[in-house]
Amino acid sequence: MPAAIPSDGHGPDILVAGGGLAALCAAIAARRTGASVWLVDAAPDTLRGGNARHGRNLRVAHDGPTAHVPDRYAVTELEADLRRADPGADPQLLHRLAMDSRDVPRWLAAQGVAFQPHAAGALPYSRRTVFLLGGGTAMVNALARTARRLGVRVLHETTVEEVAPGGHAVLRAREGRAEVCARAIVACTGGFQANRPWLRDAFGCAADGFVNRGTPYATGRVLRALLDRGAAPVGHATHAHLVAVDARAPADDGGIVTRADGMAWGLVLDRDGRPVRDATHETGSARYSGWGRRVAACPGGLAHVILDNAGVARLGRRVYAPRTMADTDTLAQTLGVDPARLAATLAREGPAGGPPWHVLSIRPGITFTGLGVRVDPDGRVLDRCGAPVPGLFAAGMIMAPAVLGGRYLSGTALTVCAVFGRRAGEAAARHAHA
Ligand SMILES: Cc1cc2nc3c(=O)[nH]c(=O)nc-3n(C[C@H](O)[C@H](O)[C@H](O)COP(=O)(O)OP(=O)(O)OC[C@H]3O[C@@H](n4cnc5c(N)ncnc54)[C@H](O)[C@@H]3O)c2cc1C
Structure with missing residues (x-):
């Protein structure tokens, strides 16, 4: 009471x-x-x-x-x-x-x-x-x-x-x-x-x-x-201070476990399948806020991190585990993008080791205004x-x-x-x- x-x-x-x-x-x-x-x-x-x-x-x-x-x-x-x-x-x-x-x-x-x-x-x-x-x-x-x-x-x-x-x-x-x-x-x-x-x-x-x-x-x-x-x-x-968080995070109060990683070890695509690049190549803790701002600038405030087996191994265990897709067509269907264009993007940009592909969808998470x-x-x-x-x-x-x-x-x-x-x-x- x-x-x-x-x-x-x-x-x-x-x-x-x-x-x-x-x-x-x-x-x-x-x-x-x-x-x-x-x-x-x-x-x-x-x-x-x-x-x-x-x-x-x-x-x-x-x-x-x-x-x-x-x-x-x-x-x-x-x-x-x-x-x-x-x-x-x-x-x-x-x-x-x-x-x-x-x-x-x-x-x-x-x-x-x-x-x-x-x-x-x-x-x-x-x-x-x-x-x-x-x-x-x-x-x-x-x-x-x-x-x-x-x-x-x-x-x-x-x-x-x-x-x-x-x-x-x-x-x-x-x-x-x-x-x-x-x-x-x-x-x-x-x-x-x-x-x-x-x-x-x-x-x-x-x-x-x-x-x-x-x-x-x-x-x-x-x-x-x-x-x-x-x-x-x-x-x-x-x-605002923003970091990239898993798109499955609750609207409020998800805390530290929702913070996403792995962007540097894979390919990041926006909602429409276009690559999102990190020109800073920041590896310290500042990488989290860099990606928060980058994903906030994406259409719909949404992006997808695509990892191959090597990338997902570096990620380690997460509360929000990546979803695994057996082939590129399934990946395209899940992301809602054109399969031929996605295959061309993956071939051009890497990661080279898939399929299978492992996907983490990310959003901007606000820490404070x-x-x-x-x-x-x-x-x-x-x-x-x-x-x-x-x-x-x-x-x-x-x-x-x-x-x-x-x-x-x-x-x-x-x-x-x-x-x-x-x-x-x-x-x-x-x-x-x-
Ligand atoms: C996931 C996460 C991890 C973090 N990790 C760290 C970290 O490791 N190190 C670090 O330095 N910082 C960290 N931060 C940031 C840090 O926790 C916050 O910036 C800090 O705790 C803010 O404290 P505050 O007292 O100013 O306000 P808040 O913690 O935002 O508290 C505001 C309080 O005011 C109350 N309130 C709001 N409006 C009203 C009202 N009208 N009337 C009465 N009560 C009201 C709320 O209920 C709340 O109790 C983290 C933040 C998050 C979200």
């Missing part, structure tokens, strides 16, 4: 909108200062944690090896990597992100989060990221337990419909609607990747083929309310003149486009949530106590 909206007429010091990593960090940080805190999440308790449930690693700077990360990754190196990935990033936020990332593992561990020992050998070598023991679900469960133990009032299945300067909010739950006045609001409601009409406005018909990899509750309602209330926008609605609100390093929401909007703070993907607007570096999204969630929670509490 969701907890009812408290009706004693008293709002909290801090109302945290959202229930993902940014919200949990903001709520815990604010509560640890002694502020009274509500965490208001549209999702049910069973889907708590937003997209962090699907995450596995965080990018952090460190001056030497620790139990959880080998070698060294200096603040200056992380900062340079981030700047290279997005030359337009807000320099102040970027510097803060790199500096504060050093303390993220220690702080999260102090809130009950466990990390994978790097020497255990279960994970790929990475000197830039720490891996979560038990994955993102274990992390959000630990943080939710800590928040409740500290006395954060958690309201699930409760939507923040409106936010306004001065800490005013309108909440809606099953039992009705309530106006609440907090001393400050921290907006941590993520992007709008689950909002189909908004995606269609931004991306046109291509959006109809998008799969939302994460929470179906990321509707962008609070983002829209903040922008309507004069918050300065950052990034753009037509930007690229429109947000501008904040200062304490998460204070800024208006179009650069002045703080009284009582309004924001953290997580709702402000991340200011620092992650270009090429995405793996592990940075969760670090943004942890760093700015904590900072915004502490700053909101200072504001409330002032």
Whole structure:
């Protein structure tokens, strides 16, 4: 049963909108200062944690090896990597992100989060990221337990419909609607990747083929309310982080197992049987987002990866296994393309080792959208003149486009949530106590 909206007429010091990593960090940080805190999440308790449930690693700077990360990754190196990935990033936020990332593992561990020992050998070598023991679900469960133990009032299945300067909010739950006045609001409601009409406005018909990899509750309602209330926008609605996912993935919340691979070892054809080429030949983790953009540009947002036996052997075991076709005619029939043209394309482009052919159909999967609100390093929401909007703070993907607007570096999204969630929670509490 969701907890009812408290009706004693008293709002909290801090109302945290959202229930993902940014919200949990903001709520815990604010509560640890002694502020009274509500965490208001549209999702049910069973889907708590937003997209962090699907995450596995965080990018952090460190001056030497620790139990959880080998070698060294200096603040200056992380900062340079981030700047290279997005030359337009807000320099102040970027510097803060790199500096504060050093303390993220220690702080999260102090809130009950466990990390994978790097020497255990279960994970790929990475000197830039720490891996979560038990994955993102274990992390959000630990943080939710800590928040409740500290006395954060958690309201699930409760939507923040409106936010306004001065800490005013309108909440809606099953039992009705309530106006609440907090001393400050921290907006941590993520992007709008689950909002189909908004995606269609931004991306046109291509959006109809998008799969939302994460929470179906990321509707962008609070983002829209903040922008309507004069918050300065950052990034753009037509930007998003996309990866190629299996076309059989559910419309929402399929998570990491839906991510497709094998494009480099076979031939990729669009819906009409035309080859789709990768001029970048990227082999690192950036290949996933490269293919996300490429398939989004295909007619109908659909493409097919054709592999021979050697290609499918490299792919390894997958949750979504490729479909196998005994001959080229069956392949043509399945794809709905002309058999003679397909045979000519296969002969011209390879792969040479089939039939049999193995097929993975792919679509663009959206991780997060690229429109947000501008904040200062304490998460204070800024208006179009650069002045703080009284009582309004924001953290997580709702402000991340200011620092992650270009090429995405793996592990940075969760670090943004942890760093700015904590900072915004502490700053909101200072504001409330002032
Ligand atoms: C499959 C997948 C794998 C990923 N892996 C990684 C990884 O390994 N490393 C990494 O750094 N990043 C990863 N990411 C990205 C990262 O998980 C997200 O960017 C990050 O968790 C976003 O956190 P957030 O708190 O800003 O928002 P979200 O997680 O989007 O949470 C938004 C929250 O707000 C709530 N909400 C929305 N609207 C309202 C409203 N109006 N009222 C009340 N509540 C509302 C939602 O229920 C949800 O709880 C991954 C993402 C996906 C989808």
